[in-house]
Amino acid sequence: MVGITFIAADGGETHIEATSGLSLMENAVANGVDAIEAICGGNAYCGTCRVHVEPKWRPVLGGATEIEEPMIEASGDTDPGVRLSCQIVVRTELDGLVVRTPESQS
Numbered sequence: 001m002v003g004i005t006f007i008a009a010d011g012g013e014t015h016i017e018a019t020s021g022l023s024l025m026e027n028a029v030a031n032g033v034d035a036i037e038a039i040c041g042g043n044a045y046c047g048t049c050r051v052h053v054e055p056k057w058r059p060v061l062g063g064a065t066e067i068e069e070p071m072i073e074a075s076g077d078t079d080p081g082v083r084l085s086c087q088i089v090v091r092t093e094l095d096g097l098v099v100r101t102p103e104s105q106s
C-alpha cells in the first residue's frame with residue numbers, strides 16, 4: 001500500500017492507504033475523501049478531482065499532461081501544482097505523497 005495524505009482547504013488531513021495501479025482519484029473516492037467529487041468518472045472532463053501537489057512532490061509526479069491542460073485551464077485553477085487526480089496513477093514511489101484539495105471542492 002502507498003500512504004497518501006490529502007489536506008482540505010480548512011486544513012483537515014485525511015490519510016489513506018492507496019492501491020498501486022489505480023488512479024489517485026479512484027483511491028480517494030474509495031476511501032471517502034469528500035473533496036474529490038470526480039463527477040466525470042475519470043475522463044479528464046469535469047475538473048472536480050483537482051489536487052494541488054506539494055512542491056517537493058512535483059518533480060516526482062511531473063506537471064499536468066496534455067490531456068489535463070484544457071480542463072485545468074477551464075477550471076481557472078492557477079495553482080502551480082495543480083493536477084487532475086484521475087490522471088495520476090498511484091505507484092510505490094508515491095509513498096508519503098501530500099496533496100491539497102482546492103477550496104472550490106470543499
Ligand code: FES
Pocket residue numbers: 025038039040041042043044045046047048049071084085086087
Ligand atoms: S474525474 Fe473528472 S476530471 Fe478527473
